[in-house]
Amino acid sequence: MTGTRAHHPHRGRGAHGPRNPRSRRASLADINLLRYVPVDSPVHRLWAGTKIIALVAVGAALSLRPGWSGEAVVTAFVALAALVSKVPFGAVPRFPRWFWIGIGLTSISAFFAGGHPELHLAGVRIGLGGLDKWARFTVLVLLLLSLTMVIGWTTRNGDVAPALAGLLSPLRWLRVPVDEAAVVTALGVRCMPLLLDEIRTLYAARKLRDPVPPETFRAALAEVNDLLVTALVTSARRAQEMADAIEARGGVGTVDPSRPGFAVREVAALLITVLAVAGVILL
Amino acid sequence: MIRLDRVGHVYSAGTPWARRALGGVSLEIDRGQGVLVVGSNGSGKSTLAWILAGLLIPSEGEALLDDRPIDKAGPLAAIAFQHARLQLFRPTVAEDVAFGGRVEADDVDTALEAVGLEPDDLRHRRIDELSGGQQRRVAIAGLLARRPELLVLDEPFAGLDAAGRETLVEVVAGLRVSQNLALVVVSHDYEDATRYAQRILALEGGRVVLDRPAEDALAAGELAGVEGLV
Numbered sequence: 001m002t003g004t005r006a007h008h009p010h011r012g013r014g015a016h017g018p019r020n021p022r023s024r025r026a027s028l029a030d031i032n033l034l035r036y037v038p039v040d041s042p043v044h045r046l047w048a049g050t051k052i053i054a055l056v057a058v059g060a061a062l063s064l065r066p067g068w069s070g071e072a073v074v075t076a077f078v079a080l081a082a083l084v085s086k087v088p089f090g091a092v093p094r095f096p097r098w099f100w101i102g103i104g105l106t107s108i109s110a111f112f113a114g115g116h117p118e119l120h121l122a123g124v125r126i127g128l129g130g131l132d133k134w135a136r137f138t139v140l141v142l143l144l145l146s147l148t149m150v151i152g153w154t155t156r157n158g159d160v161a162p163a164l165a166g167l168l169s170p171l172r173w174l175r176v177p178v179d180e181a182a183v184v185t186a187l188g189v190r191c192m193p194l195l196l197d198e199i200r201t202l203y204a205a206r207k208l209r210d211p212v213p214p215e216t217f218r219a220a221l222a223e224v225n226d227l228l229v230t231a232l233v234t235s236a237r238r239a240q241e242m243a244d245a246i247e248a249r250g251g252v253g254t255v256d257p258s259r260p261g262f263a264v265r266e267v268a269a270l271l272i273t274v275l276a277v278a279g280v281i282l283l
Numbered sequence: 284m285i286r287l288d289r290v291g292h293v294y295s296a297g298t299p300w301a302r303r304a305l306g307g308v309s310l311e312i313d314r315g316q317g318v319l320v321v322g323s324n325g326s327g328k329s330t331l332a333w334i335l336a337g338l339l340i341p342s343e344g345e346a347l348l349d350d351r352p353i354d355k356a357g358p359l360a361a362i363a364f365q366h367a368r369l370q371l372f373r374p375t376v377a378e379d380v381a382f383g384g385r386v387e388a389d390d391v392d393t394a395l396e397a398v399g400l401e402p403d404d405l406r407h408r409r410i411d412e413l414s415g416g417q418q419r420r421v422a423i424a425g426l427l428a429r430r431p432e433l434l435v436l437d438e439p440f441a442g443l444d445a446a447g448r449e450t451l452v453e454v455v456a457g458l459r460v461s462q463n464l465a466l467v468v469v470s471h472d473y474e475d476a477t478r479y480a481q482r483i484l485a486l487e488g489g490r491v492v493l494d495r496p497a498e499d500a501l502a503a504g505e506l507a508g509v510e511g512l513v
Contacts, residue, residue, distance in 0.1 A: 017289025017307065017344025022352070037299045090298045198369065204338045205370040208361055208426065209383035226372045233411065234368050 032093065034152030034192070043085035043154045046269055047260035048163035051151045054081075054273040059144050061280040070280035071139050077276040078146045087153045103138065110134030161186035165257035182255040187242075194238065202231060284349060285312040285335065285433055285465055291343035291489070292330050304330040305341070305489040314432060317459045317466040319476045319497065321506060322486035331486065332435045332469045336362035348433060358429035365438040367415070367422040376413070376421050377406040386428045394424040397461060399454045416447030420454060427458075433465045434458065440472050455479045473506055485509040 043051075058077060062070055115129020165182035172178050206227065214220040260266050291306040305327040312318055322328045333339040334346050337353040337360045348356045364370055373379040380391045392402040398420040405413075405421075413421065419439060426434060439455060440448050456479040459466040468480060476483060476497050483500045485493035493505060500506060 017291055017341075019343055020341055020345065022340050022354075032295055032298060032300050035300060039299075088299050091300075198366075201364055201366065201369045204333070204336075204362075205364060206372065207338065208336070208358070208370075209372070209429075212383065212385065226374075229374075230369065230372055234366065237368065 032091070033196075034148070034157075036156050037085075037087045037091055037153040039086050039088075041084060041086040041154065042265050043081060043150070045263075045265060046154070047258065047266060048155045048159040049167045049258070049260060050266050050269050051155060052160075052163060052167060054269065055144075055147055055151055057273055057277050058147060058280070061277040062140055062143065065281050066136055066140055067283075068136065069283040071136065071143060073276055073279035073283060074143050074147075077272070078143060078150065080272070081147070081150045085150055085154050087150070091149075091153055093149075106138075107131065107134055157189045157192075158186075159258065160189055161255045162258035165255045166259050169257055179254045182257070186255050191242075195235075198231070198234060198238070202227070202234075284314065285353070286347045286350075287311075287334070287344065288347075289344035290331075290334060290341045290346055292327075292334065292339065292341045293343075294330075296342055303489055305334070306343070308344075308489075308491055310484065310491070310494065312433070312465045312467065314465050315459060315463050316482065317456075317468070317480040318482045318484055319473060319480035320467060320469045320484045320486065321471065321473055321509065323471075323509075326486040327489035328469045328486055329437060330489075332362060332437050332467070335433065335467055336360050336435045338362065353433075356432075358426075359431055360433045360435075361426035361429065361431040362435040362437060363419065363423045363426060363439065365441055367418040368410075370422040370425065371410045371418060374409055375406070376400075376408050376410065377402075379410060379421060380425045380428050382425065383429070390428050391424075394428040395421075397427050397454075397458060398424045399450065399457075400424065414447065416443050416451060419443075419451065423454075423458075427462065431464060433467070434462075435467045435469065437469045438471070439468060440470060452478055473501070477501060 058074055062074055110130040110133065111128075113130025113133075114127030115133075117128050117132070119126040119128055161182045164185050165178060168176065168178040168181060214223055287308055287310050290308045292304050294300075294302045294304055308327075308331065320328050320331060330339065334341050335353065337346075337348075337356050340352075340354050346353045348360055353360050371379050373382050376395070377388075377391050380386065380394055381388070391406075395402045395405060400417065400420055405417075410418065410421070423434070423436070436455065439451055443451060452475050455466070455468065458464070459479060466479065473483065480497045483493065483495055483497045483506070484491055485506060487509060493500065493509060495505060
C-alpha cells in the first residue's frame with residue numbers, strides 16, 4: 001500500500017477510530033505515581049516543607065498510636081487536604097485486579113487467626129481479632145499512601161529537594177551531610193520517571209519472550225535472579241552515564257534550600273496538622 | 284498481514300494527565316515488506332511501535348495480525364528495543380536466545396546466523412562481554428528464534444559507531460528477505476533507508492503525514508518537510 005503526502009495533522013479528517021473496549025485495562029504506561037496536577041489551590045501554594053512536615057507528623061502519630069479513632073481523624077485530614085487541593089477525581093489511581101485479590105486473600109488469612117473480640121453466631125464463636133488488626137493496618141497503609149498522593153499531586157518534583165534542604169539545615173550543626181542528602185534526593189526524584197520507563201521496557205521484553213512457567217521452585221528463583229541481574233546491570237549503566245554527565249558539568253553542586261513565606265496558609269496548615277496529630281494521640 | 288484501522292491511543296485516559304499520542308492511523312503491511320517510520324520526539328513513533336508489537340492495546344480502532352488482535356498474537360509480533368541490555372535475560376548468548384523455552388539448540392544457531400553472528404564464536408560468550416552492536420543483534424536473534432511474522436526495531440542504529448551501524452543495516456536489510464517477515468524500523472535516522480525499507484511513513488503529532496515508497500520520498504526530499512527531521 002502506498003500513498004502520497006498526507007494531510008496536515010491539525011487540518012486532517014481527524015477520524016478517530018471507535019473506542020476499543022479492551023484498552024480499558026490499565027497498562028504500566030498509565031502509572032502516575034507522585035505526578036503533579038497543575039491546578040491552582042491553597043494546597044498547591046503551600047511550601048513543600050510544610051507538606052513534608054504534615055506527612056511525617058501524621059504518619060508518626062498514626063504509627064505510634066494505631067487505632068480506629070486515630071484513623072478516622074486522619075481520614076478526615078486526608079479528605080480535607082484532597083478537597084482543598086481541587087485535584088480532579090480522575091487522578092485517583094485505579095489499582096490492578098491483583099491488588100484487590102491480594103487484599104482479599106490476606107483478609108481471609110487474617111480472619112482465620114481468630115482472637116478477641118469474638119462474635120457469637122448461632123452458637124458458634126467467631127474470633128475477629130486477626131481481622132480487626134489486619135483491617136487497621138491496611139487502612140493505616142492506605143491512609144498514608146493517600147496523603148503521599150495528595151502531596152505528590154500538589155507539589156512539583158523540583159520543589160522537594162530545596163524544601164528538604166531547608167528543613168534539615170539545623171542538622172548542619174550536628175555535622176549531618178544535609179547538602180549531600182538534598183542532592184541525592186533531587187537526583188532520586190529526577191530518576192523516578194527513568195526508572196518507571198526501564199521497568200516498563202523490562203516487563204515488555206520479558207512478556208515478548210512468552211516464557212514457559214518454571215517447573216521447579218529452583219527454576220523460578222533462577223528466573224527472578226536473572227531478571228534482577230538485568231535490572232541491576234542496566235541501572236548501573238544508566239547511573240554511570242548520569243555520573244559522567246554530572247562530572248562533565250562540574251560535579252553535583254548543591255541544592256539551594258527553600259524557606260516558607262510566613263503566609264496565613266502555612267500557619268493554618270500547620271495548625272490543622274497539630275490538631276490532627278493531637279486527635280490521633282488523645283482520642 | 285498487519286492491518287491498523289483508525290488506530291489511536293490516549294495515555295492515562297480519564298485522568299488529569301491524559302495525553303493523546305496517536306490518532307487515526309490506518310495502514311497495512313504485508314509479509315516481506317519493510318517500512319521505516321520516522322518522526323521527531325513525541326510524534327507517536329514509539330507508541331505505534333508498541334501497538335504493532337502487541338504490547339499496548341490501542342484505545343481507539345483495531346490493530347490486527349492475520350485478522351486477530353496483535354496483542355493476542357504472542358511471539359508472532361516482536362520488538363527489539365533501543366536499550367538491548369534490557370532484553371537480555373540470561374548470562375550467555377546461547378542461553379539468552381533460547382530463553383523462554385520452545386527453542387531448540389539448532390534454532391539458536393540459525394537465529395544467530397540470521398543476525399550475522401558466528402554461533403561457534405558467540406554461543407558461550409557472556410552477554411556483558413559483548414559490544415553494544417552485538418548485544419542488539421543477540422536481542423534480535425532471541426526474537427527471531429520464536430519465528431515472528433512481524434519484527435519491529437525501535438531506534439536500532441542509535442548510538443552505534445560507523446562500523447557497527449553499517450553491519451546492523453546489512454543485517455536488517457537481509458532479515459526481511461531471509462525470514463520473509465514484515466519489518467518495521469522506527470528511527471530518526473533515514474540514511475540508507477532504501478536498503479531495508481520499501482516504504483517510509485512519517486508521523487507528526489501522532490498522525491501519519493507521509494506514506495510513500497522510500498525511493499520516491501528520499502529522491503523528492505519529502506522528509507525535509509516533516510517536523511523535526513533534517
